[in-house]
Amino acid sequence: MNADLTQKMQAWRHHLHRMPELGYQEHRTAEFLAARLAGMGYAPVTGLGGTGLVARLQGQGLRPPIGLRADMDALPIPEETGLDYASVNPGVMHACGHDGHMAMLLGAAQALRHGPPPPGDVWFIFQPAEETGAGARRMIEDGLFRIAPVARVFGLHNWPDLPQGRFSACVGAQMAAVDQFDITVTGRGCHAAMPQSGQDALLAASQIHQMLQSVVARNIDPLESGVVSVTQIHGGTAYNVLPERVEMRGCTRSLSEATAQLIHDRMSAICASVAAGFGLRIDLERRRGYPVLNNTAEEVAIARAAAARALGPEAVDPAPRPSMASEDFAFMLQERPGCYAFLGTATGEGHRLHSPTYRFNDAILPMGAAWWMALAGGAEAPGSV
Structure with missing residues (x-):
């Protein structure tokens, strides 16, 4: 990952962090994402699930299309980080790192746009209202998988319970x-x-x-x-x-x-x-509420192999554990096989998800983007890593 793109992802994240919006209210966020994607040469489809959007990168047709998903919404939490790019919306904060998730997927979208065509189509999915609004289900009801006919779908969440750069994905239940x-x-x-x-x-x-x-x-x-x-x-x-x-x-x-x-x-x-x-x-x-988030075995193997290529084999957790937290990506996995994974952010500072002092670790931006890129360019299931 080149330094210019890493700096750009950080700037995108800080901008998104300043303007957090709650579920189904992500209008400025969606406008920002659509403008960035259009500037890269994509033709984003907006309004899915209210404020969600998707964009397609055409591949060579050698592999079925895949979907890469990032969530967009913030939380009703007053920010107490003291950051110079802290939230300007009183009582609303990106306290779960969705600003970072969007920046990583945007970074991958830009890098892939300027590289050789991937083996198959890649659909970038930006989803609203993950926290409480079941935005994944709403996008599906609005025709997500008709507009973006993906064969597999993948998601990623930053995870303070894991060391920085550690990649973790379970077969079966990943979240409760x-x-x-x-x-x-x-x-x-x-x-x-x-x-x-x-x-x-x-x-x-x-x-x-x-x-x-x-x-x-x-x-x-x-x-x-x-x-x-x-x-x-x-x-x-x-x-x-x-x-x-x-x-x-x-x-x-x-x-x-x-x-x-x-x-x-x-x-x-x-x-x-x-x-x-x-x-x-x-x-x-x-x-x-949200159902069990169940990863499928073949897609976990693909995700782990992509992590080994992008981050190094030592980054892949050999004994992953599920979490009792919940995620509406589970609805997407009821419709398509796929994998939802964690990327560790822990540095010893102790800032927890959903905390008013939570700080996203910008060091993982190029790691997450590299994983997305490895997935987009990767081969079919290579077996376990």
Whole structure:
């Protein structure tokens, strides 16, 4: 990767970092990307999934088309980095590195445009609303794979849990499914001095909270993975009143549909038993989120081989581990075989994803772009690396 393109990618990222936009609001971001792509000689197709866009690099027709995807949206987090290119949009920040993902894919698009034609067509996919809006699904519904008829699709995320430059991709589950839940406990409010006259919704909620922690510990096979997290409990407005209603909210995560269903079934049973024991009403609502992100074996082999060529064989993690975080790239992998990978960024500074102090590591920009280029120019599945 030449120094001029590396500097250009850094400038692009810093510009995008200054102007973060939330999901489905990435209008200026999309305009910036479309202008850069047009300046390289591409003819971007805009408006997919609302604010998404794609561009095609014509290949030699020796290999089926492939898709390379970067996400576009920022997070509703006030930035606290103190960077001279910090967000100018109050309360919004690129705290997950999507600015870097876009810059790396733009860099690859420019380098590939000025090189020999790749073996097959390459489609650059810039996707909105990854964080909470299921932008991948929206792009698919808008005809993504009809407009960009790719045979395989690949994605990449910077990963502070791995050393800088480390490449990691699992066969099968790479990231978890996530569901959200709402539990409403409805009892009978009363004066705190006369608890016998009411039905204590708060006490029932505390019982539910404790019992939910037994689901993973005592119902799920220790060799499987699951998480149940209560993240909110709301109830009461006075010091001397037991409230009639308490609301609990949270999320569950799993690496298989069977585990996700088991967690829901056990939560339903716990709510029913506590309701019977306390003589009050408990309602559980489950909202399905992103599915398990499953990488396919052949595409993982292709991705790992490309990483070995671009970054060196020593960069490829021989024992990759999945993450219990979630990603809507899973919807694309339900439609096409592919691979979603992590590229390590850790330097010891300790800045975490989704943190107001998170800082993208610019040193990985040429690494990520080099991997995209190796994928675009690579051969068919070469076997494991």
